[in-house]
Amino acid sequence: MALPSDYPEPQQPAAVAMRSVCKRFPGVVANDDVDFDLREGEIHALLGENGAGKSTLMSILAGLYQPDSGSIRLHGELVRFRSPRDAIARGIGMVHQQFMLVSSLTVAENVALGMPEPRFLVARSRIEREVHALSERHGLHVDPSAFVWQLSVGEQQRVEILKALHRGARVLVLDEPTAVLSPQEVAAMFEALRALVDEGRSVVLISHKLDEVLRAADRLTVMRHGRIVASGMPARWTTREELARTMVGRPVLLDLQKKPASPGDAVLRTSHLAVRGDKGLLSVRDLDLEVRAGEIVGIAGVAGSGQRELSEALAGLRPVESGAVELGGRDATRWTTRERIDAGLGYVPEDRAVEGAVGALGIDENLALKAYRKPPLARGWQIDREKMTQIAKERIREFDIAAPGPSTAAGTLSGGNLQKVILARELSAGPKALVAAQPTRGLDIGATETVHKLLLGLRDKGVGVLLISEDLEEILSLSDRIVVMCQGRATGTLSAQDANPEAIGLMMGGAASEDA
Amino acid sequence: MRAGGWQVRLEERLESGARRSWMGPGVAIVAAFLLGAVLIAAAGLDPLQIYGHILHTAFGSAWGWSDTLVKATPIMLCGLGVAVAFRMRLWNIGAEGQLWMGAWAASGVALGWLPASTPRPVMLAVMALAAMAAGAAWGAIPGWLKARMGVSEIITTLMLNYVAFQWVCWFVFGPWSERGFQLTPQFPSSAWLPRLSDAAHLSPSFSGLTVHAGIGIALIAAVVVSLLMDRSRWGFEVRVTGDGPRAAQHAGMPIARNTVLALALTGALSGLAGMSEVAGVVHRLQDRFSPGFGFTAIIVAWLAGLRPWAVVVVSVLFGGLLVGGKEIQPAGIPQMLQGLVLLVIVGAEGIARYRLRVSRAEAGA
Missing domain, CATH: 3.40.50.300 (P-loop containing nucleotide triphosphate hydrolases)
Incomplete structure (x- = not known):
């Protein structure tokens, strides 16, 4: 695997330099001695699987979390953010996966929210003018007087970006921004981001979509299990297959x-x-x-x-x-x-933790969620617990579910293993x-x-x-x-x-x- | 919080509560008694002496045990019922009213719906069935309202308590009143649940022991509820619906039907408690025969972690508290302890979600 030093150092000055950042959560090390460099005028993709630590790293940059150790330099200056407010004041804007907008307010009002001045009175027409000018300049088209609930998801995302720009963001972090967009909207957004970095701003794109990242980003950093496994590699130097292998740690069959x-x-x-x-x-x-x-x-x-x-x-x-x-x-x-x-009819519901399974119950009981009504699980008014355990053991083996045992609570499983439990249940029922x-x-x-x-x-x-x-x-x-x-x-x-x-x-x- | 380079933080725990579930009740009881001791001492009394007295009165003799079991019986029956409803996340706080309706129906049977000459087994069986039916109906009303119209069962079960109480009062003061007093005539002896003292001719040590067959009924109920919850398909549906209502819906479980059934079952068990109380203890219906067994049952069910066998044990403990606290001055110590137990449990639920983490505050910056 390529080491960071294999790539030529970019010429632009550093916007952000994070050094030896560590962040622990109970039971997991989300960031383990992480270095991250962001240059001015680049789109930098941060890649990794779920739980690799990319959102944590960026939340530290945005002041949402405080690191256990490590340092952050912003344009060469050592900074320490105690809250998102500090980070915003220093020009860092983050657009989260879940938008933080008030749907009953207008676009302009949402932009005005959280502004330090004025404290009580908001000159709506002034804000609307500003937002309008900003959206025209950056090609992020949205009507400032529209209510947020009237907007499409793509438009809401533009409002989030405008909000950050209006607060003077020089560094923009976007967490999985394309999940909710159609291909055309994605293309338009990447165009707008390109225009932003051409003005000297920097963009971090958190993503796990390989094609997109290769198309839009200048450089890539890949994380795995809380560590950096590839740092600042130029996008044109790599391929989809190589990226997938770096992310997962083994070759992956993509097609x-x-x-x-x-x-x-x-x-x-x-x-x-x-x-x-x-x-x-x-x-x-x-x-x-x-x-x-x-x-x-x-x-x-x-x-x-x-x-x-x-x-x-x-x-x-x-x-x-x-x-x-x-x-x-x-x-x-x-x-x-x-x-x-x-x-x-088999059904794999959208929300697997709430609709597809019961977190407090064991794998065995979750597997029996539908089959409990009929033999062999049903025996008269009773449920055959031994049979339930036996079937669960078989399914765990057959579907390669990583769990300590059949009575392990479903809520403790990873998303992938939980989905395997749900699929095991639906597939074993012999659906048409x-x-x-x-x-x-x-x-x-x-x-x-x-x-x-x-x-x-x-x-x-x-x-x-x-x-x-x-x-x-x-x-x-x-x-x-x-x-x-x-x-x-x-x-x-x-x-x-x-x-x-x-x-x-x-x-x-x-x-x-x-x-x- | 920071002090001298160290920082202390309250962090949310990620692991689930399986490991601490068994510790919870024990710790809560001990903590409640410790807190209670502080309050008792503050009132100028010796907590050790008072606790010793409670322990001795409730569990120090055969009579103590007998009285304790008598008090434990209605708590146990109501507690078992409440535990079933709570397991489905149905917050039935109407066990008291369901108990009153059960007592009323059983009294109706004993006072004339069946002739006094009815053989005792038939009389008692009909009383029990009538009490269960009345309690079940009282529970099914909120269940139906919840299932069909989404009416909060917390409000309806609570309000129906008052309706049940007034309903019984009307009968006790009116049509069933004995010479204008707020109580009914005594039941015919065919409507009395057998007491241990009835068997005094077999062993002299049984004489004076008022524990009655109600405790047997309660223990049978515990077996039935335990089998129902752990072994039956219906119990599985109840547990799934309680822990994951949306998943239950996706699995095609009959949630509306089970809402009515679960609340009716709670009501039936509470109604049975009412029957056992009038047929086993007072042998008549009067306006204040229950000191709030149905409310104590809520604390008991919660403390027992909604497990049927734990309900049995905790009920006996609370029965002992009622018996032992009877002669204590100031009165109200048992209620205070009950309240403290609940407070500690509810508090512990919150506290247990967090833990303290002490770490070195990062240097520099």
């Missing part, structure tokens, strides 16, 4: 070997489906969908396009407003969740159709690989899989057919051969395709 699909009869179908969201508005409208046995149908779309409501309606967790759901050729529109499970919602969100590369293999294996065994994901790469590499959703509607259907990110991106933005 899946996929047999051609041989689809059978429809196992899951919707016709003119309409579903209401939590606010009572129609989140899914007039949706026709068909998943046949032995194929993977991918649902692509930016976050909040109705994917969640669709999957819940399919699982019987959300009432259907109009239209129909069919399971195995039978009308299941009014069926309960249990009836759908019994008819062979499986709805997988964001099955690899937040998982590291290794676990993602496992989940993908399991889903493909399921397809090859003749199960119809509906894959709902915001990760376009995942959709493209797994699906046999792709349906793009935008604002609750299907804006296009593509076969895997015809699909490319650009075409899908346009449909995600609402442009209907001709062959829909």
